[in-house]
Every structure is written in structure tokens, then in C-alpha cells.
Amino acid sequence: MLNLCNADWEPAFVDFFNGAHREADYLKLNEFGEVPVLEAGELVLSQSGVILDYLAESFEAFDGESVPEHREIMRWLFFDNHKLTSYVATLRFLTQFADTGETDVTEFLRLRAVSALKIVERRVSESAFVTGDKPTIADFSLCGYLYFEDEITIDFAAFPAIVEWLGRIKELPGWAHPYDLMPGHPRK
Amino acid sequence: MLNLCNADWEPAFVDFFNGAHREADYLKLNEFGEVPVLEAGELVLSQSGVILDYLAESFEAFDGESVPEHREIMRWLFFDNHKLTSYVATLRFLTQFADTGETDVTEFLRLRAVSALKIVERRVSESAFVTGDKPTIADFSLCGYLYFEDEITIDFAAFPAIVEWLGRIKELPGWAHPYDLMPGHPRK
Numbered sequence: 001m002l003n004l005c006n007a008d009w010e011p012a013f014v015d016f017f018n019g020a021h022r023e024a025d026y027l028k029l030n031e032f033g034e035v036p037v038l039e040a041g042e043l044v045l046s047q048s049g050v051i052l053d054y055l056a057e058s059f060e061a062f063d064g065e066s067v068p069e070h071r072e073i074m075r076w077l078f079f080d081n082h083k084l085t086s087y088v089a090t091l092r093f094l095t096q097f098a099d100t101g102e103t104d105v106t107e108f109l110r111l112r113a114v115s116a117l118k119i120v121e122r123r124v125s126e127s128a129f130v131t132g133d134k135p136t137i138a139d140f141s142l143c144g145y146l147y148f149e150d151e152i153t154i155d156f157a158a159f160p161a162i163v164e165w166l167g168r169i170k171e172l173p174g175w176a177h178p179y180d181l182m183p184g185h186p187r188k
Numbered sequence: 189m190l191n192l193c194n195a196d197w198e199p200a201f202v203d204f205f206n207g208a209h210r211e212a213d214y215l216k217l218n219e220f221g222e223v224p225v226l227e228a229g230e231l232v233l234s235q236s237g238v239i240l241d242y243l244a245e246s247f248e249a250f251d252g253e254s255v256p257e258h259r260e261i262m263r264w265l266f267f268d269n270h271k272l273t274s275y276v277a278t279l280r281f282l283t284q285f286a287d288t289g290e291t292d293v294t295e296f297l298r299l300r301a302v303s304a305l306k307i308v309e310r311r312v313s314e315s316a317f318v319t320g321d322k323p324t325i326a327d328f329s330l331c332g333y334l335y336f337e338d339e340i341t342i343d344f345a346a347f348p349a350i351v352e353w354l355g356r357i358k359e360l361p362g363w364a365h366p367y368d369l370m371p372g373h374p375r376k
Contacts, residue, residue, distance in 0.1 A: 032267055032307060049266040050259055071238055078237040079220055082269040104292045119220060 001052055001140050003174040003181065005059040012039075013183040017097070048144075049077040052137040062136045072131050076138035084116040088145045088152050096151045110154060117159055125161035128168060135172060143169050147178055189240055189328050191362040191369065193247040200227075201371040205285070236332075237265040240325040250324045260319050264326035272304040276333045276340050284339045298342060305347055313349035316356060323360060331357050335366055 002009040014020050014035050021033045029037045030046035038045045038054070045051050053074070056063035064070040080086075091109040094100045120142060123130050130138045145152060146166055156163055169175065179185045190197040202208050202223050209221045217225045218234035226233045226242070233239050241262070244251035252258040268274075279297040282288045308330060311318050318326045333340060334354055344351055357363065367373045 031310070032271070045259065045263075047263045047266045047270075050263045053262070054259065071233065071242065074241070075233075075235045075238045078235045078266070078269050081266050082235075082274050083220070086270050086274060105296045108293045108296075122219070 001055050001062070001137065003176055004140070004172055005055060005061050006174055007055075007059070011181060011183050015184075049074075049081055049141060052077065052141055056137045062134075062140065064131070064136065069131065073136050073138045076130055077141050079116070079119075080138075080141040084113065084120065084142055085145050087113040087116065088154070091154075092145060092148060092152045095153050106153070113152075113154060114158075117154070117162060121159045121161050124165040129165070135169060139165075139169055144178065189243050189250070189325065191364055192328070192360055193243060193249050194362060195243075195247070199369060199371050203372075237262075237269055237329060240265065240329055244325045250322075250328065252319070252324065257319065261324050261326045264318055265329050267304070267307075268326075268329040272301065272308065272330055273333050275301040275304065276342070279342075280333060280336060280340045283341050294341070301340075301342060302346075305342070305350060309347045309349050312353040317353070323357060327353075327357055332366065 014026070016035060020026055021030075021035060027033060029039075029044055032046060034046060036046070036048060036051065038051045045054055055061075056073075064073050087109045091106055091113060094103075094106050094109070100106065120130065127133055129135045130142060143166060146162070149156065202214070204223060208214055209218075209223060215221060217227075217232055220234060222234060224234070224236060224239065226239045233242055243249075244261075252261050275297045279294060279301060282291075282294055282297070288294065308318065315321060317323045318330060331354060334350070337344065
């Protein structure tokens with residue numbers, strides 16, 4: 001989102017795999033112990049849905065044009081936090097970083113993620129972007145982890161409209177792969 | 189929330205256990221296939237975070253008093269959707285309705301829920317309500333499923349501040365147990 005808004009920003013490395021997000025200094029920034037945190041002058045914001053909403057308002061970009069449109073965008077942000085990225089991110093963590101291999105838990109998470117993807121698939125087969133013909137923060141919330149296609153252990157063959165939608169987002173000026181934006185990658 | 193706002197409202201039964209939420213008529217109201225849906229005149233809203241935000245704005249109640257306060261409330265609503273009610277609701281569903289018994293999946297969900305409850309516990313041991321000394325929609329989002337204390341298979345002994353906080357919410361004028369507000373309970 002920062003890149004797509006052509007914002008003046010830089011990433012700060014958080015040593016997540018060595019538990020930096022659980023240390024007192026970090027918890028002062030975000031008691032949830034999560035990344036990302038946005039620091040903008042005196043303002044400290046966490047939770048990606050809130051950060052996206054703040055950026056859309058600040059840059060007057062990728063938002064709805066009316067209260068009902070904004071509510072519809074927020075509805076998808078909540079859906080993503082509840083039903084999609086929540087499961088996909090955990091599935092990626094377990095299979096790629098915790099190296100649990102296939103378990104009942106990874107199967108459960110994958111089934112939940114696939115259910116959510118079916119809902120997104122229907123949406124983006126009807127319009128170019130999730131809430132209509134323009135990209136919004138709803139798209140950016142939902143798509144984030146889907147660009148780790150080699151890591152999330154989900155077969156995209158059943159989701160042709162999602163693959164095309166991800167392609168459309170990729171074409172937006174300023175787009176970069178998450179790994180190209182994050183310091184500390186590739187991991188040692 | 190509707191009760192606490194003394195709203196003129198009535199519940200409509202959705203035959204969830206017979207799949208009414210997956211039928212075409214219902215999906216027209218909410219393509220996510222979730223309850224609840226709020227119908228208010230022409231307006232149809234779904235996703236509880238969005239509904240709570242709409243109600244707080246409409247009734248000018250249980251909201252923040254400034255933009256930063258509102259953002260902090262939204263941050264907890266997202267946290268709840270991502271990390272607390274999401275897991276607690278699924279845990280309740282599996283143990284009480286799908287009758288899976290104890291499995292690796294229920295254990296996983298419980299561990300995640302307990303991690304989230306620890307964050308809430310810290311918060312409500314520092315202030316009467318989640319975002320300060322007044323109740324807001326952040327509290328109502330987080331507390332909902334916790335009143336099903338006999339069904340969520342989580343031991344509250346480790347969460348004394350949460351137990352007191354739930355008691356404080358219960359004392360608000362208009363409060364009623366979710367089961368007393370839902371048609372179709374007790375289930376046959």
C-alpha cells in the first residue's frame with residue numbers, strides 16, 4: 001500500500017524468528033505482539049486493517065467514494081482478518097517455518113482458507129477488483145499472502161479468477177513482491 | 189449492542205444447523221454465508237465488526253470521542269476477528285455442535301484463543317473496559333462468545349480480570365445473555 005501510494009517510507013527489520021516481537025520494547029509499540037506496525041511521526045498504528053484504512057484516508061487513495069462503499073470495503077477487510085489471511089498466514093507459518101509437515105491442523109486450516117478463497121473467486125470473476133472496477137485496500141488486504149504462492153500449500157488451479165486478479169494488482173504502478181520490500185529476506 | 193442502545197429491533201431466526209445460511213436467498217443478503225446480518229430499512233449490513241461500527245455511529249453510543257480513540261477501538265475489533273472470537277467460535281462449534289471431541293485441531297484452537305485472552309486479560313486488569321473507563325463496541329465484540337462459558341471449553345481460572353470485566357458488561361442497562369436474545373434456543 002505504501003509503495004502503491006508512492007509514499008516516502010522505509011521498512012524496519014523485526015527479528016520475528018528470534019522473538020523480537022515479544023520483547024518489552026516491541027510490546028510497547030503493539031501489545032498484540034504482531035507485525036506490521038506503522039510509525040508516522042508521533043503516530044503509532046498496528047493491525048493491518050487499521051493501517052490500511054488510515055493510509056487510504058491519508059493518501060485519499062484506494063478507498064470508496066461514499067459511506068456505503070467504504071463500509072463494503074471494511075466488510076472485506078474484516079472478512080480477510082477473520083477468514084482468509086488469518087488461516088493462510090498460519091498455514092504458511094506451520095508448513096514453512098515451524099516445519100510441522102502435514103497434520104490435522106494444517107488440513108483444517110487449508111479447508112478453511114479454501115472456503116474463503118471460493119468466496120473471493122466468485123467476487124473477482126464478477127468484477128475486476130473485489131469491490132468493483134477499481135482496486136481498493138480490500139484487495140490489498142486479501143492479496144498479501146497470496147503472492148507467497150510457493151509457500152502457502154494451496155492449489156490455485158481451482159481459482160482461475162483469483163490468479164487473474166492477482167495479475168491485475170501486480171500491474172499497478174509501484175507494485176513489488178512482498179519479499180522485495182522486506183529486509184531480512186532471504187532468511188539465512 | 190442493539191439491546192444496550194435500547195433500539196427498536198427484533199431477531200429473525202436463521203436455521204443455521206440445517207444450512208439456511210448457504211441457500212441462495214440468504215447468500216443474496218450476505219455472500220459470506222455468515223450470521224448475523226442487520227437489516228435496517230433499505231440497508232443490509234453483515235460482518236459483526238462493520239455492524240457494530242454502524243450502530244455506534246447511528247446511536248452515537250459506545251464509540252470513541254476522537255479519531256485516535258475510534259482507531260484504537262477498530263484495532264480491537266480487528267484483533268477480535270483475527271485472534272479471539274474467530275478461534276473461540278470455531279472451538280465451540282467443533283466441541284458442542286460438530287461433536288468432534290478433543291482433537292489436535294481443538295487443542296490448536298484453544299491454545300490460540302488462550303494467547304488472545306492473555307492480551308485481553310492484561311488490558312482489562314489495567315482499565316475497567318478494553319479501551320479505557322467506558323464500555324465501547326470493542327468490549328462487545330470481544331465478549332460475545334465468552335458468555336457461553338459452559339460451551340467454549342476454556343478454563344477462566346487464569347483470567348480473573350476477564351471474569352470481572354464480563355461482570356461489569358453484564359451490569360450495563362439492557363444487557364441480556366445471548367441465548368435469551370436468540371430465537372431457536374434451546375435447540376431441540
